[in-house]
Amino acid sequence: MNALDDLIDAARADFAAAAQPAELEDAKARYLGKTGRVTELLKGLAVLAPQDKKTRGAEINQAKQRIESLLAERREQLAEAELARQLHAEALDVTLPGRRRGVGGLHPVSRTMQRIEAIFGSMGFDVADGPEIETDWMSFTALNNPENHPARSMQDTFYVDMKDAEGRWLNLRPHTSPMQVRYARAHVARHADRIARGEAIPEIRVIAPGRTYRVDSDATHSPMFHQCEGLWIGENVSFKDLKAVFSDFCRRFFETDDLELRFRPSFFPFTEPSAEVDIAFADGPLKGAWLEVAGSGQVHPNVVRNFGLDPERYIGFAFGMGPDRLTMLRYGVNDMRLFFDGDLRFLRQFR
Numbered sequence: 423m424n425a426l427d428d429l430i431d432a433a434r435a436d437f438a439a440a441a442q443p444a445e446l447e448d449a450k451a452r453y454l455g456k457t458g459r460v461t462e463l464l465k466g467l468a469v470l471a472p473q474d475k476k477t478r479g480a481e482i483n484q485a486k487q488r489i490e491s492l493l494a495e496r497r498e499q500l501a502e503a504e505l506a507r508q509l510h511a512e513a514l515d516v517t518l519p520g521r522r523r524g525v526g527g528l529h530p531v532s533r534t535m536q537r538i539e540a541i542f543g544s545m546g547f548d549v550a551d552g553p554e555i556e557t558d559w560m561s562f563t564a565l566n567n568p569e570n571h572p573a574r575s576m577q578d579t580f581y582v583d584m585k586d587a588e589g590r591w592l593n594l595r596p597h598t599s600p601m602q603v604r605y606a607r608a609h610v611a612r613h614a615d616r617i618a619r620g621e622a623i624p625e626i627r628v629i630a631p632g633r634t635y636r637v638d639s640d641a642t643h644s645p646m647f648h649q650c651e652g653l654w655i656g657e658n659v660s661f662k663d664l665k666a667v668f669s670d671f672c673r674r675f676f677e678t679d680d681l682e683l684r685f686r687p688s689f690f691p692f693t694e695p696s697a698e699v700d701i702a703f704a705d706g707p708l709k710g711a712w713l714e715v716a717g718s719g720q721v722h723p724n725v726v727r728n729f730g731l732d733p734e735r736y737i738g739f740a741f742g743m744g745p746d747r748l749t750m751l752r753y754g755v756n757d758m759r760l761f762f763d764g765d766l767r768f769l770r771q772f773r
């Protein structure tokens with residue numbers, strides 16, 4: 423075998439050994455580069471006689487072409503291997519089972535909210551909505567809270583670093599009562615013509631469910647919690663209507679008639695008289711214990727006036743309850759914070 427054949431074999435072996443395109447380009451340089459073995463052979467032609475130059479030159483060129491075609495072949499092989507590797511890496515196994523979307527569920531407090539809305543809805547109550555950032559007037563003043571009332575303090579109420587048009591600090595509403603004020607005032611504005619004519623206006627019957635905020639945190643208080651307040655104002659609405667409506671609500675909410683209600687005298691600036699509502703189950707794990715579920719009372723004349731109505735003519739009641747508390751009682755949960763931790767192990771139980 424002549425030396426040129428050996429050179430071709432060596433190039434073939436070198437190219438085959440190159441596993442990456444970069445290695446192949448290095449191998450190419452060793453044969454066809456400026457100082458490569460083929461190039462050196464061609465340079466050697468210079469010293470030969472013209473006749474020898476021709477035959478030797480032709481032989482070397484043939485070997486060079488052979489090496490170039492070996493190189494091209496190997497380049498193609500490597501490119502194909504790279505393509506195959508990529509295709510394999512991106513392969514989709516269509517026989518694998520699909521990834522399913524998890525089945526979600528309503529949050530237990532949302533369920534309670536929906537139950538409350540459904541029960542009061544069936545008694546003819548509308549559902550109000552309103553902003554969570556409120557003005558001082560809506561959160562306190564309209565509700566007959568004196569300027570120095572402790573509920574207004576920074577220890578009780580979260581303030582927002584922003585003021586209203588009159589320069590008073592805005593707050594995160596500490597109860598849902600402002601929604602009742604907004605609703606009542608809108609209702610009154612809608613019936614301004616009747617009021618001007620001295621005619622009676624349709625009754626206000628509304629519940630206001632939503633998020634509320636107070637500076638408070640322990641097993642039964644969360645800085646963000648829920649309230650649902652109710653308001654019924656008319657020419658002839660009395661405390662006995664409050665008792666009837668709220669008893670009916672509790673029986674339907676807890677799905678039992680074996681339930682006692684107690685209206686315990688209390689104080690709220692926005693109602694007079696005021697009462698705390700306690701319930702006691704005749705049966706079940708909470709049997710016999712008085713559990714506080716709501717604040718309530720006859721709406722204070724100043725508040726009725728702030729609604730834009732004449733307190734000599736319009737009268738009614740309001741109540742406010744905690745859907746979080748109600749949810750705890752209904753499902754036997756003993757720490758309110760569990761509702762807001764977002765722990766799926768807890769929440770899944772209500773799915």
Ligand code: PHE
Nearest residue numbers: 597690717718719740741742
């Ligand atoms: N707004 C009261 C509170 O947050 C609850 C309440 C509403 C009490 C209506 C009486 C009447 O404490």
